[in-house]
Amino acid sequence: MFDIIPTAFIFFAGALLVAIAPSHRLRSAIAILVPVAAAWQVFNIPTGVFAQTEVFGQTLEMMRVDKLSRVFALIFCIAAFLGNLYAWHVRDRVQQLAALFYSGSALGAVFAGDLITLFFYWEGTAIASVFLIWARGTIGAYNTGLRYLIIQVMSGVILLSGAALLWRETGSIAFDKMTLGSLGTWLIFISFGMKCAFPLMHNWLQDSYPAATVTGTVILSAFTTKLAVYALARGFSGTEILIYIGAIMTLFPIFFAEIENDLRRVLAYSLNNQLGFMVVGVGIGTEMALNGTASHAFAHILYKALLFMSVGAVLFRTGTSKASELGGLCRTMPTTAIFCLIGAASISAFPLFSGFVTKSLIVDATAENHYTLIWAILVFASAGVLSHSGIKIPYFTFFGHDSGLRPKEAPLHMLLAMGLTAFLCIYIGVNPDPLYALLPYEVEYHPYTMNHIIAQLQLLCFALLAFVILMKSGLHPPEVRSINLDTDWIYRRLLPDVVMSFGRGLAAVWHSAGQSARMFFVDFYSWLEKLLGPETGISGVRPVGTMTLWVSVLLSVSLIFAYL
């Protein structure tokens, strides 16, 4: 049917096997073998367009392979492998199926050469991923999942509307570079922006990721948002507005992350901040900047997964991921602590760790293109990343005040997944050339210059010093059990309140209208009663003789008139 099997189908075939496999060990084994097979295919496939099919006179391209799609596909396979290895203990078939359908859809979307194929896989990621939230099995998770699903599906519907308008305008459904202008392109842009967690459209991310299962969050963190970054890089590279959107994205989440208590939500804010760097890269749109976006997405998926894994392991062992309840776990979970520190160093972009060799491509691209303010914001945001992901996550979990908790070290498969991820974080940092070779354009960049190393170390170490001083002086905000309001307040509190007040108003009007109507009828009845009721003269009781008398009188009068 197709000249090659679309990579997504490998995942779907694996999902079918998982659906019928009797033991959970077998299912887990399939779940980690499928990404390996897919990665092998992605690595060896030549560039070009494959698996084309005609539907309703339109050509759908299921496999558009070029360097941009390949690098994203490859990291998605690695993320699926690591995530599924981390989830080796999971017996829940639904989660295992969801993980495979979700990562398969993300790969399908990355390879989509047209907007219709993209739409199908776009919705596929939304529908499959919500089960990773619902799998938690609580009412709170169910409600959060519904909110997540509504927003994700809405993004897909907007994408389809945009694609339809664009088709009417240009006669093509090809998914290539677009220029913002017509309603169609704007709708597609907004649809991508929703999944990419643009400012004010971001809060589904922080709302839903902490609500997923221990392993679900690790898998969720890799795909949806990076798929959106890929889509932006493919469709809107060089769109200037993205530079400003991206800069705001790097900036505002660091304030929220700083005061958030749930560490998995801190990481969701931090994810949002990292997406900002990638969006800035797309906005600048030069070869260097796009290389920066692709490589940063690659490195980011790994260290973000590593951080989610380490906090997940703590949640798995202690039942909480709240900073106010944790602290001092390095005594009995030291290996997890070390892996968390490696993730923290990578996201903070310490030299020899992955963030250092990827983020600097983007930051330097802003400087090279003379975006002074954006550059200053990104450097500030880099210090901000250190504050919440570099310091807060490891410090308040594994060091800091002693919570008295002495949990057992994470299980072996989790340590293995974290260890492999940590190895990749360091390997990329120490030897970036293999990653650079995968990037869409040729890289002429040397991250390890004296200038760059000292500058970055100064930024981070002086920020650390500031942290120490703030902690010692008691100025650092303490971790307390609380939540912080964000834009989800609008649809979780404001709109329901407005609707409820409207409802109450309507009920009040209805009630008073009913009262008035009743009063009217009561008054009318009593008037009628007064007029015609049993007490009135008209309905009084008269003896039969009276009637006879009056009949006699009438007859007599009639007789008199007759004889006159």
Added chain:
Amino acid sequence: MAYVPSDKPENLPILGRFLAWFTKVENSKYIIGGLVAICIGLFLADFTYKKYGHFEVEKYKGFYGAYGFVMFTGLILLAKTLRYFIQQPENYYGDKAVDREEYPKEQLEKLGHKDV
């Protein structure tokens, strides 16, 4: 936690014993001292090579250190201020929200150190 062992060093894993050193109050002076020394070293390092950059300000000695220190402090203090406006109790969205729920126990493996 079913069982909380005493923190006798022999009860902790070797790596845990090593990391526990960093949590002790009496050791904090070494950690802070080390950090200060590193910062001074990094500042002095700026005098040993020719600084270049796209912006003039990057060429100032210790620019990145000062920027990191000031902006980090500003960030923390601003974030602390933000708390006054947006912080709410955990049950703000009711008791049926994720923030108030216990994580389902059957999906966890809550074991203490040295638990069988």
